Amino acid sequence: MVHICLVEDDPIMGESLAHRFTLERLTCHWFQDARSALDAVKKEHYSVLISDIRLPDMDGESMFKSLIECGEPPPPTLFITGYGGIDQAVRLLKLGAQDYITKPFDLDLLLSKLRSLCPGLFPEKDEPPLELMLGISEPLQKIQRMLSNLGKHDVSILFTGESGVGKEYAARYLHDCSGDKGNQPFIATNCAAIPESLLETELFGHEKGAFTGAIHTRRGVFEQANNGTLFLDEIGDMPLSMQVKLLRAIQERSISRIGGEKMIPVNLRLISATNHDPVALVENGKFREDLFYRINVIHIHIPPLRERQEDILWFASKFMELCAREQGERRVLNHSGEQYLFDQPWKGNLRELKHCIQRACILSGQETIGASELDVYGVELTSTKEQAVADLKSYLEVCEQRRILQMLEKNKWRIGDTASTLGISRKSLWEKMKKFDISNRGH
Incomplete structure (x- = not known):
């Protein structure tokens, strides 16, 4: 193309x-x-x-x-x-x-x-390492092998998983594994981000004069993705009235623009995704059962990042490589930075991890990135360990431990300088480091 x-x-x-x-x-x-x-x-x-x-x-x-x-x-x-x-x-x-x-x-x-x-116009040349693998953990390697095989078969696929786990990235990987179809358009749209009144136009397009403001004909994403792949993200949030029209388009493999009478044939691979439990949506009457079976020929669940910790440092290193290319400055994680990443719940998964790394690389003036650079919100309780803190004494200890670690890294682990910065004696600092099991191993 x-x-x-x-x-x-x-x-x-x-x-x-x-x-x-x-x-x-x-x-x-x-x-x-x-x-x-x-x-x-x-x-x-x-x-x-x-x-x-x-x-x-x-x-x-x-x-x-x-x-x-x-x-x-x-x-x-x-x-x-x-x-x-x-x-x-x-x-x-x-x-x-x-x-x-x-x-x-x-x-x-x-x-x-x-x-x-045209957001999808430019090749993702700034992320070549991520194009090769979905992750290094066994669950992601298994998904990658499955997608490589599915690329040869034109079947509807449903991805499930929490927000930010990489469902669209997996869909793009599948598209790239699809032979000739991989050279055709990959069109992605978020069903939850489009108002219900505009969703039909987004999907199927409209003819000129179909409604007030329709000053020219517009192709919907079904037509834009013809001969390629259409990725419908957050399909679980689609209104029931729209689900009926989507089902008809899938069954008949043709669409009609709003205000048009002609049926337009479409030939595409449909990939859908949701962060909800699709079975529960069907049981609660929020999603049509017949549509569910149409889009769920193959179901692939992508686990959250916290359940595949092997991927955390792998993705972190890739995101740091991207930042290095953009900023022209090399960044590496030290031991405290790695431990900080392991301690986070990553409710936003890869998206949150990427933003965390980007913030640290932009705000830090140092080559080495540690916990203090990653934790731009100071002592805000964000890690799983800290979330378990229930009483004031434990909370203050967490704050004290983090502050000591920040100052040690800032002073390049010079005990005298760090003690002076904190306003305590060298002996007190050593005692607190022993209490909190703080050492410079790996730094």
């Missing part, structure tokens, strides 16, 4: 943009006139259209109107304009274009706009 249709008559600008897209591992068709681009868009399914407003044979507004009149919705479109063309750019936004950028512009700003416009 070609990612970008670029329409730019300026050879220097066009060559510069096309070269940058290539560096970003994006395929690009570059045209220097509007009519050639129009013919190409009618034949090729582009992820995004980028066009200068001023072109030699017709302006961008006329080209965009021609695309709309073709019947099929144009790809997401971003226009390039000079300062004097902003009024025309605003008119194009009203016609249905997604964004515009004013010359002169930084290429990074254009890429940022493209990332917002």
Whole structure:
């Protein structure tokens, strides 16, 4: 699939943009006139259209109107304009274009706009280590082997597990294992994040004029994922009224846009996910039983991070590698940092772990990351051990232990300096270190 249709008559600008897209591992068709681009868009399914407003044979507004009149919705479109063309750019936004950028512009700003416009457009080149494995624990290795085999079979799969365990990542891994289908679109949508009134449009799209504000035809995610994979996250939160329409689309392998009469065939792999117990949802009447059996041909449960501690340090090291690439500074965990990670309940699972590592890497000015850098909330009780603390005396001991450890690391384990910082004698510090079993082994 070609990612970008670029329409730019300026050879220097066009060559510069096309070269940058290539560096970003994006395929690009570059045209220097509007009519050639129009013919190409009618034949090729582009992820995004980028066009200068001023072109030699017709302006961008006329080209965009021609695309709309073709019947099929144009790809997401971003226009390039000079300062004097902003009024025309605003008119194009009203016609249905997604964004515009004013010359002169930084290429990074254009890429940022493209990332917002098409979140799945860019290859995940910043996370190559994570693409190879789902985890090193036996449960995740078992799931990975299963997904590798399932890639050859076009069956509906339901992932369950707590929020943040990596259900979408597993779905993407399965998509990549799917041979030719892996080269087709992977479209993900969160059913819980979309208001009920907009969910049908999100799934099935709408025709121009179907309702107030529908100024152009829009394809839903079913059409966008045609020949590829559609991932419906948090499907357990989908309203019952919408479940009926989803079931029909799955059974008939075709959809109808809102306001349309034509049935549009779709050929895709459906992957669903929920952080609820789907059986309990069915028993409580919150999820249709017939739909459950349709999406649950293969059920894969991803255990929470706290139940697979082998993965904690593995993922932490990968997240630190990503931060090092972004910031250009190496970071490593010391023993206290590793122990801190093991002690956390990780209710947010991988998502929470990643954010924790990112915060520490950004806020710390040191190469070594320890408990004090990871615990940006001071003495807030977040670990499983601390959650068990019931009385004030024990709580204060936890605070004291953490404070001593923080100051030891800050003073590079120099006992005299640490004692001075804490305002106690060296003897008192040694006694407290013995009491709390604090040592610099592994630091």
